[in-house]
Amino acid sequence: MSALPLSGVRVIDLTRILSGPFCSMILGDLGAEVVKIEAPGGDHVRGQGHKIDGLSWYFAGFNRNKQSLELDLRKPEGVAVLERLLARADILTENFRPGVLAKMGLTEARLNEINPDLIVVSVNGYGSTGPYADRPAFDFIAQAMSGYMATNGTPDTGPLRTAPPITDLVAGLYAALGAVAALRGRENGGPAQRVEASMMMSMMSMMAYLSSNALATGRDPVPTGNDHPIASPYGLFRASDGDIAVAPSTEVIVQRFMKEIGLSHLLDEPRFVNNAMRVQNRAELNALINAAVAGGTQAEWIARLNKAGVPSGRVQSLTEALADPQVAAQEMVLDVPHPGHGTVKMTGFPIKFSQTPLRVRHTVPDLGEHGREVLRAAGYDEAEIDALIANGIMGAGDPAG
Amino acid sequence: MSALPLSGVRVIDLTRILSGPFCSMILGDLGAEVVKIEAPGGDHVRGQGHKIDGLSWYFAGFNRNKQSLELDLRKPEGVAVLERLLARADILTENFRPGVLAKMGLTEARLNEINPDLIVVSVNGYGSTGPYADRPAFDFIAQAMSGYMATNGTPDTGPLRTAPPITDLVAGLYAALGAVAALRGRENGGPAQRVEASMMMSMMSMMAYLSSNALATGRDPVPTGNDHPIASPYGLFRASDGDIAVAPSTEVIVQRFMKEIGLSHLLDEPRFVNNAMRVQNRAELNALINAAVAGGTQAEWIARLNKAGVPSGRVQSLTEALADPQVAAQEMVLDVPHPGHGTVKMTGFPIKFSQTPLRVRHTVPDLGEHGREVLRAAGYDEAEIDALIANGIMGAGDPAG
Structure with a gap:
């Protein structure tokens, strides 16, 4: 050594x-x-x-x-x-x-x-x-x-x-x-x-960028909890046996996500056509995504989405995290x-x-x-x-x- | 250089x-x-x-x-x-x-x-x-x-x-x-x-210690927001023009805090006699502290408490923090x-x-x-x-x- x-x-x-x-x-x-x-x-x-x-x-x-x-x-x-x-x-x-x-x-x-x-x-x-x-x-x-x-x-x-x-x-x-x-x-x-x-x-x-933006605009960020202030879809969605956390970071990844859950067609609709529209109509979109992912388990979605390049996981308690295989x-x-x-x-x-x-x-x-x-x-x-x-x-x- | x-x-x-x-x-x-x-x-x-x-x-x-x-x-x-x-x-x-x-x-x-x-x-x-x-x-x-x-x-x-x-x-x-x-x-x-x-x-x-304790006990910590899970008094209290954050880290500092706000006598009462009792009776104690600090401004209390060795400050927005003299x-x-x-x-x-x-x-x-x-x-x-x-x-x- x-x-x-x-x-x-x-x-x-x-x-x-x-x-x-x-x-x-x-x-x-x-x-x-x-x-x-x-x-x-x-x-x-x-x-x-x-x-x-x-x-x-x-x-x-x-x-x-x-x-x-x-x-x-x-x-x-x-x-x-x-x-x-x-x-x-x-x-x-x-x-x-x-x-x-x-x-x-x-x-x-x-x-x-x-x-x-x-x-x-x-x-x-x-x-x-x-x-x-x-x-x-x-x-x-x-x-x-x-x-x-x-x-x-x-x-x-x-x-x-x-x-x-x-x-x-x-x-x-x-x-x-x-x-x-x-x-x-x-x-x-x-x-x-x-x-x-x-x-x-x-x-x-x-x-980080919270300060960059605050310095650039003079405005404070608004606390947004689990919603990303400027990205949609993003957050927790309800699979059959628990929530999945999904964070598509680019438009390409959003497309992959929507494809995996069978909702690609929504991205052609004016209300969801780009990130700005999806942020505006977040509640509607989230409801549709929740309905789609309800058909699979947490583990199934997490494996499938990650394989497709969509960052995904679940909220683990601390004892669950400490016992995680990774x-x-x-x-x-x-x-x-x-x-x-x-x-x-x-x-x-x-x-x-x-x-x-x-x-x-x-x-x-x-x-x-x-x-x-x-x-x-x-x-x-x-x-x-x-x-x-x-x-x-x-x-x-x-x-x- | x-x-x-x-x-x-x-x-x-x-x-x-x-x-x-x-x-x-x-x-x-x-x-x-x-x-x-x-x-x-x-x-x-x-x-x-x-x-x-x-x-x-x-x-x-x-x-x-x-x-x-x-x-x-x-x-x-x-x-x-x-x-x-x-x-x-x-x-x-x-x-x-x-x-x-x-x-x-x-x-x-x-x-x-x-x-x-x-x-x-x-x-x-x-x-x-x-x-x-x-x-x-x-x-x-x-x-x-x-x-x-x-x-x-x-x-x-x-x-x-x-x-x-x-x-x-x-x-x-x-x-x-x-x-x-x-x-x-x-x-x-x-x-x-x-x-x-x-x-x-x-x-x-x-x-940190959240993991130490979870590993030692097998139990998950409970989210407690702004209350410290095992310390009292601790948290935000209402001065005349805004909240003050106070975090006395030891019994000696608790005594100094209570003395500064004129409530030393409470520490002799059975309900507040030690940290365990104060955690149990947190709501009562907080109400008494709020009543006491209502008589001074944020800035007055923060200066006075820090001078007495009691960690104290205020919740600053990000733009306030970025403009802070320190x-x-x-x-x-x-x-x-x-x-x-x-x-x-x-x-x-x-x-x-x-x-x-x-x-x-x-x-x-x-x-x-x-x-x-x-x-x-x-x-x-x-x-x-x-x-x-x-x-x-x-x-x-x-x-x-």
Whole structure:
């Protein structure tokens, strides 16, 4: 097996909760050695979500491929340990509010003194400059502020939050990309620099053509629920045993769709002759399509339409999606044996590499589990480590402790 | 100005529409030289969305920092040009359906022959293996199949599509990250390899703790709209002139929130004494909070709550978000002067680099605008280029043509 893309890269990870840990997990998944530094007591997420055999599967899903060091950064001796680790690291990841790192003594100047090659990666709510820089962040608020919520939903629901913490995740993903790009730049003669991604700005970059059109026209998009604002036919239709989702993307695909369901002739009628007319007469057209597809099952239509090149599928519940045969073929649900906690299921790796497939190299760490190992590798001797533990600077990493 | 993170990297880009062009634009934003190869007539998106002075702002928003070459790949002479460009490229990006590249003659073996160092990056619907590999992809279907739609919405709406083409974008973003990681690996002695991200699997990786809990319990999450399923108080509350969004993430923050709005005493009552009781008695609590915040304006409460460490904001429409002072401070709306098309507005760069800030180095290309330039750089002489144009293999890049 060849080395993973980020083999040999050392990440010191101060992130906690969600956006930052997602970023550092991605770096770990890609092959970096990630040391997660946890405050005494550990990342709050260890106590959140459903637990099995004492382990939060939510925590597990965001903290594989990391090692854990429990360290008290409120004490100067703790910061001294951190500085010694940073001296030999490539990347520092953090998701404190802007300014917190500096208050800890780790100003830009100090970090540069400790390690001029260090890339500092920050995930935050709004960016570290501007009028909202100091605001505390939370996914729901970033969804609201970014304009995203106003486009999600229907005219009846009004602005609607979406369930996944999408702004945390998109910001974490952008930060990981920024980290790898900055690393590549540094390794090719560029500077070691600070990289930042914020939840609000990351989400704004996902508004795509909704923003393009809003900027071009000055008008807001209207929430349209499951109807595509400017395409027809499009949406959910009723097969004999459930809905099918159909999304013909071009006129040619619309023709194929109508042919497959035996309604080609409708496209000659003035009311359905082009997309504009079909959008105008959407209700009539949908009724005719529903009558036609009622004659077959979901599975039959989905197979037949896809074969004809018409994008089609069904609305799966999350448990159905997780059990989907394609998801199995793509190894997107992993069974990770975890000593003492049974077999943990978690989402797999969405990036597929042909030569160096990603894998779980480190199961989810117990709190402080790798403290001794990490400090030894940084040159600490056993007596120094014992003293740090005895003085309450770092955790002993005892699973029972 | 230092070199950008991907300076010197050459990308040949066969992508069209949305997911792939987002990936290649990110690579271009990061500093790569991206040559977008367009089929005769150009990317369909050139004709979509709102146009100003003949330019689609949707196309502009996904195709800055690229050069354009119009090339007919249905003709062997066109494929020969492509092969010559690939011979000196680092990365090939494509978002055809799996197998299309091979049908064009560009099998894995052939690509390896042309350029053993080439990294091939694919964005597709479901992944290139598994039972759905051959299905045509579309965002709406990937939203439906991934389990995402089933979690979006309220019990009244049922499964709900979200307006932004989120699965295209997340897959494009993962593919860009995979491309940069593979490049970094290759530059450090690893293999040049194929990288892939699919819309369905990328979206599944964004289901976060919803998936963790579903895997742990076997139960599906219930769509809860704007209520957080397991936190109270949380959501939208009515100030005197509009709603405020409030998301206290911990018990300490709940206490601060209740103190700021003068309701600390409620937390001593059995019905609101802890989060579990507050979730159970959410309606009562929300009514009391609404009564309390009715005494102040949106802006007053948002400033005051954030200052006290309580994440707070408001639901902005997309045009409000685009005009937000923080968005301006973060330069997330760019004014790009575009010769012949006025000043084009587009979304800025969500990744901030301290030393090498990203910028628009190439405005959106006219169709085939850089054909001659790209072929010259690849060693073609003028007579060869003229012949390719005369024979209809490549476009002349004449804006009037």
